[in-house]
Amino acid sequence: MVLKLYGMREATCTQRVLATLAELGVTDFELIKINLYEQEQKQPSYLALQPWGKLPLLDDDGYLVYESRAICKYLALKFHEKNKTLMPSLDDLKAYGQFEQACSIELSYFEVPAFGLWFEQFIKPMRGFGATDEAIVNQHLTSLDTNLAVYEKILSKQKYLAGDEFTLADLYHLPHGVKAAPLKLQAVIDKYPHVADWFQRIQERDSWKQSVV
Numbered sequence: 213m214v215l216k217l218y219g220m221r222e223a224t225c226t227q228r229v230l231a232t233l234a235e236l237g238v239t240d241f242e243l244i245k246i247n248l249y250e251q252e253q254k255q256p257s258y259l260a261l262q263p264w265g266k267l268p269l270l271d272d273d274g275y276l277v278y279e280s281r282a283i284c285k286y287l288a289l290k291f292h293e294k295n296k297t298l299m300p301s302l303d304d305l306k307a308y309g310q311f312e313q314a315c316s317i318e319l320s321y322f323e324v325p326a327f328g329l330w331f332e333q334f335i336k337p338m339r340g341f342g343a344t345d346e347a348i349v350n351q352h353l354t355s356l357d358t359n360l361a362v363y364e365k366i367l368s369k370q371k372y373l374a375g376d377e378f379t380l381a382d383l384y385h386l387p388h389g390v391k392a393a394p395l396k397l398q399a400v401i402d403k404y405p406h407v408a409d410w411f412q413r414i415q416e417r418d419s420w421k422q423s424v425v
């Protein structure tokens with residue numbers, strides 16, 4: 213049965229999964245639109261599938277998995293033959309260790325301040341949740357500056373965050389990194405030449421260009 217992806221093309225976490233499908237060359241899937249603006253993610257029929265009421269959700273012939281990063285890893289393992297470097301297999305334990313380390317770096321040191329910059333400066337005023345709090349924006353910028361200085365050390369020795377191959381750990385940065393870039397993130401990135409080069413290279417991948425609207 214064809215894979216079903218519940219999500220919305222405009223939604224960042226759905227884009228993370230769409231970019232992964234594109235990296236894997238998987239085109240045989242159905243995108244079932246759940247409209248966030250209509251709060252469809254909170255409808256009982258959707259909550260029965262995804263109890264947190266969030267996008268995206270993957271249905272693989274009745275097997276359900278949610279959390280965008282978990283979906284991406286599931287897909288990378290399911291279609292491992294199509295792209296063996298997107299996520300190293302357990303057969304290469306050291307590459308796998310570096311990969312998990314890089315995934316944890318993204319979630320621990322990038323996601324929160326990058327998403328926070330976008331939320332504080334764009335989502336909050338746009339959705340009527342209140343005015344941008346400049347103190348919070350500055351906290352996120354300080355945190356990104358500290359953390360990207362460490363990225364710079366890592367990326368001065370290797371092409372990507374988990375080694376010399378592009379992996380899901382790099383891809384995970386794209387949705388919120390690209391949203392936050394024009395909202396003061398790019399200025400921080402530009403202080404670190406290896407980070408700036410890496411961020412440019414990962415955005416230029418066809419998989420990403422196909423996945424954003």
Ligand SMILES: N[C@@H](CCC(=O)N[C@@H](CS)C(=O)NCC(=O)O)C(=O)O
Pocket residue numbers: 223224225226248253265266267268278279280281
């Ligand atoms: N950690 C989750 C976050 C999911 C998430 O927050 N999705 C957003 C769309 S990008 C959503 O569904 N927001 C609607 C809501 O929270 O009601 C993931 O990576 O899948």
